[in-house]
Amino acid sequence: MSVLLDVTNVSKFFGGVHALDNVGLRVPSGSIVGLIGPNGAGKTTFFNLITGLYSANSGLFQFNGQFYSPHSVAQVTQAGIARTFQNIRLFGAMTALENVMVGCHCRSHTGVIGAILRGRQVRQEERAIREKSFALLRYVGLGDFADHTAINLSYGHQRRLEIARALATDPLLLALDEPAAGMNATEKLALRELLLQIRVDGKTILLIEHDVSLVMGICDSLTVLDYGKTIAVGSPTEVRNSPAVIKAYLGNSP
Amino acid sequence: MLNFISQRRMFLWLAMLSLLILPWCVGSVGGNYWVRVLDFALLYVILALGLNVVVGFAGLLDLGFIAFYALGAYTFALLASPHLTQSFAAIAVLFPEGLHSLIWLACLIGAVLAATFGVILGVPTLKLRGDYLAIVTLGFGEIIRIFLNNLDRPMNLTNGPKGIRAIDSIELFGISFAKSLDLGFIQVPALYLIFYLFLVLACIATVICMRLQNSRIGRAWVAIREDEIAAQAMGINTRNLKLLAFAIGASFAGVAGVLFASFQGFVSPESFTLWESIVVLAMVVLGGIGHIPGVILGAVLLAIFPEVLRGVVQPLQNALFGHVLVDAEIMRQLIYGLALILIMLYRPKGIWQKRGASTS
Numbered sequence: 001m002s003v004l005l006d007v008t009n010v011s012k013f014f015g016g017v018h019a020l021d022n023v024g025l026r027v028p029s030g031s032i033v034g035l036i037g038p039n040g041a042g043k044t045t046f047f048n049l050i051t052g053l054y055s056a057n058s059g060l061f062q063f064n065g066q067f068y069s070p071h072s073v074a075q076v077t078q079a080g081i082a083r084t085f086q087n088i089r090l091f092g093a094m095t096a097l098e099n100v101m102v103g104c105h106c107r108s109h110t111g112v113i114g115a116i117l118r119g120r121q122v123r124q125e126e127r128a129i130r131e132k133s134f135a136l137l138r139y140v141g142l143g144d145f146a147d148h149t150a151i152n153l154s155y156g157h158q159r160r161l162e163i164a165r166a167l168a169t170d171p172l173l174l175a176l177d178e179p180a181a182g183m184n185a186t187e188k189l190a191l192r193e194l195l196l197q198i199r200v201d202g203k204t205i206l207l208i209e210h211d212v213s214l215v216m217g218i219c220d221s222l223t224v225l226d227y228g229k230t231i232a233v234g235s236p237t238e239v240r241n242s243p244a245v246i247k248a249y250l251g252n253s254p
Numbered sequence: 255m256l257n258f259i260s261q262r263r264m265f266l267w268l269a270m271l272s273l274l275i276l277p278w279c280v281g282s283v284g285g286n287y288w289v290r291v292l293d294f295a296l297l298y299v300i301l302a303l304g305l306n307v308v309v310g311f312a313g314l315l316d317l318g319f320i321a322f323y324a325l326g327a328y329t330f331a332l333l334a335s336p337h338l339t340q341s342f343a344a345i346a347v348l349f350p351e352g353l354h355s356l357i358w359l360a361c362l363i364g365a366v367l368a369a370t371f372g373v374i375l376g377v378p379t380l381k382l383r384g385d386y387l388a389i390v391t392l393g394f395g396e397i398i399r400i401f402l403n404n405l406d407r408p409m410n411l412t413n414g415p416k417g418i419r420a421i422d423s424i425e426l427f428g429i430s431f432a433k434s435l436d437l438g439f440i441q442v443p444a445l446y447l448i449f450y451l452f453l454v455l456a457c458i459a460t461v462i463c464m465r466l467q468n469s470r471i472g473r474a475w476v477a478i479r480e481d482e483i484a485a486q487a488m489g490i491n492t493r494n495l496k497l498l499a500f501a502i503g504a505s506f507a508g509v510a511g512v513l514f515a516s517f518q519g520f521v522s523p524e525s526f527t528l529w530e531s532i533v534v535l536a537m538v539v540l541g542g543i544g545h546i547p548g549v550i551l552g553a554v555l556l557a558i559f560p561e562v563l564r565g566v567v568q569p570l571q572n573a574l575f576g577h578v579l580v581d582a583e584i585m586r587q588l589i590y591g592l593a594l595i596l597i598m599l600y601r602p603k604g605i606w607q608k609r610g611a612s613t614s
Binding site: 113 | 341462465469471472474478479480481486487488489490491502
């Protein structure tokens with residue numbers, strides 16, 4: 001199995017705080033890899049580094065066989081890593097469909113002149129974007145909500161819409177930052193089905209999640225962070241039995 | 255569905271027909287003065303549509319928008335008036351018959367120049383949003399006006415506060431828009447001709463705005479307005495698209511400025527004060543920010559409204575109290591303020607807001 005994302009020796013300081021210290025991560029193609037750790041462990045920072053929102057102080061980033069230096073979020077998306085956000089960041093005033101259509105931006109080409117003249121090619125591209133977005137909405141189970149304003153959707157639906165929007169960028173790697181946060185048990189179950197389906201359809205998933213049952217249930221391998229350091233890597237069972245992980249989550253045994 | 259389409263088409267035809275006969279109706283009731291008001295209303299429509307691209311679509315609060323209008327106006331004023339040949343001997347030698355630029359060429363130059371300045375304003379303000387951006391753009395607007403006001407020394411480029419006069423009137427396809435046109439069976443007065451010209455341009459501006467809005471570019475702008483980081487995560491190059499919004503909005507104002515200069519025949523820095531920027535912004539906000547029909551409605555309403563007040567306030571007070579208590583100009587500002595407060599309280603997204611837009 002080839003490695004899709006290979007990140008090594010990443011460090012990030014905020015002033016004197018070592019948010020991340022020599023952290024690495026390997027995501028094999030077609031797998032679901034989980035990134036877990038207690039609050040403040042540096043998971044989201046790591047995510048932001050991979051996706052170009054922050055720049056790392058050091059580290060090597062290799063995606064799809066090529067080195068890249070994540071400085072611009074847009075370029076990273078262009079390269080094929082799509083992400084969602086821990087605190088939902090939808091385009092609130094737009095409809096669900098429009099949100100997904102924005103996701104198609106980086107895989108479409110119409111320029112200003114083209115948009116103004118609206119020739120045949122442009123109309124075709126526009127139609128293709130609309131159809132693809134509808135299909136993606138149906139894929140995540142929001143087919144009936146296409147015309148709803150994003151801000152009026154329920155929490156669970158907003159999370160799904162973010163996934164659909166990320167999928168619209170045609171990513172190789174889907175990076176989800178706590179997709180189950182705030183969901184109830186039924187919604188979590190449905191999310192799990194969706195994530196497994198996305199993997200079946202050929203995408204690789206990197207997952208930050210607090211919900212242990214979800215992570216243990218679907219991830220092929222886990223990386224555990226604590227205080228900016230990797231404390232365990234391995235299959236869910238290995239990680240569950242690792243003394244370092246138990247210590248990080250539960251503290252020292254007396 | 256078919257019924258719906260034909261209904262819509264019929265509505266469009268009716269609207270077009272009523273717009274065609276509008277100057278004749280208004281002219282016969284209110285005289286040339288009111289046709290002139292209509293002409294200006296159409297100029298404001300173009301301006302407001304331009305500002306709507308920047309403020310409404312991309313969400314970049316611009317308080318110096320009138321500067322681009324000024325750039326357009328002075329472009330034509332310099333290229334089609336005796337001013338340059340009178341102040342500079344070298345130019346007089348080059349153009350012995352005086353400078354007389356073609357209006358459409360001047361429109362192009364005005365648009366490109368304004369767009370260039372739009373980008374110049376955009377580059378240093380890329381990281382600013384909201385109030386901070388508003389302050390910088392406000393400063394930019396004032397800088398342009400103060401330059402125009404003072405560039406009569408050391409060399410007389412803009413003729414300072416005295417302004418530039420004797421600007422050529424519009425001439426297009428051999429038709430002069432300064433005198434009435436004889437169509438054989440009917441005489442079309444100059445002001446009516448200008449109305450039709452401005453109407454065509456306003457329609458073009460509307461179509462451009464609508465097509466941009468319903469395109470990949472328009473969606474990207476709204477995405478930036480809603481959440482810039484999420485927009486970047488969609489692969490949108492926010493820097494380029496913001497600059498594009500500035501440039502396109504400015505070019506609308508540039509064209510409107512060229513038309514203004516030739517219509518008025520005279521420009522001075524007084525026409526481009528902060529107050530004018532605020533009026534155009536009020537048109538956008540009052541009408542329905544980001545919603546094209548609303549913006550057009552806002553522009554027409556706010557362009558006509560002061561003239562109505564001017565015609566009503568003083569006669570009404572004379573009739574009621576026997577003398578004028580409050581000046582029309584003061585009344586206008588009072589009612590402006592009141593209208594804005596009421597709109598913000600009861601319809602925060604504008605008079606004619608987007609269907610389905612929540613007011614929360």
